[in-house]
Structures are given as structure tokens and as C-alpha cells.
Amino acid sequence: MPGKTNPTVVIADADAIISFVNVEDASHRKTKQIMQHLALLQADLLFPTTAICEAVTVLRGKLNKPNDAGKVIAQLLRGDFSVQAVDQDILSVALTLYNPLASKKNTLFDAVVAALTKRHNADAIFSFDEWYGKIGLTLAGDLIAGSKAA
Numbered sequence: 374m375p376g377k378t379n380p381t382v383v384i385a386d387a388d389a390i391i392s393f394v395n396v397e398d399a400s401h402r403k404t405k406q407i408m409q410h411l412a413l414l415q416a417d418l419l420f421p422t423t424a425i426c427e428a429v430t431v432l433r434g435k436l437n438k439p440n441d442a443g444k445v446i447a448q449l450l451r452g453d454f455s456v457q458a459v460d461q462d463i464l465s466v467a468l469t470l471y472n473p474l475a476s477k478k479n480t481l482f483d484a485v486v487a488a489l490t491k492r493h494n495a496d497a498i499f500s501f502d503e504w505y506g507k508i509g510l511t512l513a514g515d516l517i518a519g520s521k522a523a
Contacts, residue, residue, distance in 0.1 A: 381416040383513050384457070384490045386500035387482060390420070390428035394441045400501055403514070407499065410517045419493065420454040423485045463488045470508065479504045 392398040393408065411418060425445065432442040448454060459467075466488035471481045483504060490498055490510055497516040498505050505512055 381411070381414045381497075381516075382493050382495040383411060383416050383418050383497045383499050383516075384486055384493065384495045385418055385420045385424055386486045386498055386502060387424045387427035387431065388501055389499040389513075390424060390445060391431055391436070391441075392501070394444045395432065395436065395438055403501075407513050407517060411499070411513065416496075418455060418499065419457045419489070419495070421457045421459055421485055421489050423459050423482050425449060425454065425456070427482045457489055457493075459485055459489070463492060466491065476504075478502070 388400070389404055389407075392400040392404040395401060398404070429442045429445050432438045432445065449456070463485060467481060467484035470487050471484035472479070479502075483500075483502060486498055486500070487505060487508060487510060489495070490505075497511040497513040499513040501512070501514070503512075506515070
């Protein structure tokens with residue numbers, strides 16, 4: 374971002390991981406564009422362990438895409454992801470953000486991503502989940518749209 378001295382920090386959610394490797398995903402094209410823009414910004418893209426586990430599980434189970442799940446695992450083994458551990462403090466913050474009586478779409482996994490975003494004072498979350506905006510956090514797509522307008 375122009376005039377910014379600190380690197381741009383973005384936390385990845387499972388849906389971004391899934392849409393990046395799954396070429397049939399409706400957001401695949403947009404995900405690639407966001408990834409390219411984040412690379413131009415030289416953004417630090419951080420991946421919570423829970424987001425990686427969720428992505429692999431959804432790819433293999435719900436979407437029946439074992440090859441795509443394998444791609445994520447291979448990237449992880451190569452060290453392509455800057456993995457962020459989820460400790461007790463992050464889990465405690467996530468539990469305060471998570472509402473089990475709210476929409477089934479808003480999961481504890483999402484709350485963990487939000488908690489890591491707060492811990493790292495991250496600029497955005499790489500996700501297409503609108504819940505993050507509802508709790509005052511910025512999506513990577515919105516961050517990029519803002520930087521293009523500037």
C-alpha cells in the first residue's frame with residue numbers, strides 16, 4: 374500500500390485455499406487475481422493450522438477432490454505456507470467471537486482466523502466470507518480494491 378512502511382499482513386481462510394487449488398470453484402479466478410496482487414504488494418500471507426486442516430478436510434470429504442487435497446498437503450510439506458499455530462490465547466479470543474447460536478456458516482474455524490487477524494494486527498483476511506466485515510475486519514478483495522482506487 375502506498376506510503377506504508379510495514380509489510381501488508383493477510384491471514385488466509387480455508388475458502389481461499391480451497392478456491393485456489395480447485396479450478397472448478399466459483400471463486401478460483403478471483404482468488405488467483407487476489408494472489409497475484411498480494412504478491413505485487415509483497416504481502417505476508419499467513420495460514421492458520423486450522424484453516425489448512427479445514428481446507429484439506431473439505432477438499433477430500435465434502436468436495437471429493439482428493440488430488441486437490443493432496444496439492445495442499447504437498448505445498449505444506451514443501452514449506453510454501455507460512456503456518457500460524459493456534460495456541461490457547463488465540464482459541465480463547467476465538468471463543469469470545471464465536472456464537473454457536475448464529476448462522477451455521479460462521480464457524481469456530483472462522484473465529485480462529487479472526488483472532489489471528491487481531492493478534493497480528495493484520496491488514497486483511499483472504500476469504501470471501503462476509504462475516505468478517507460484519508465484525509469490523511477487512512477482506513483481501515476489499516483491501517486490493519482500496520489500493521487500486523488510491
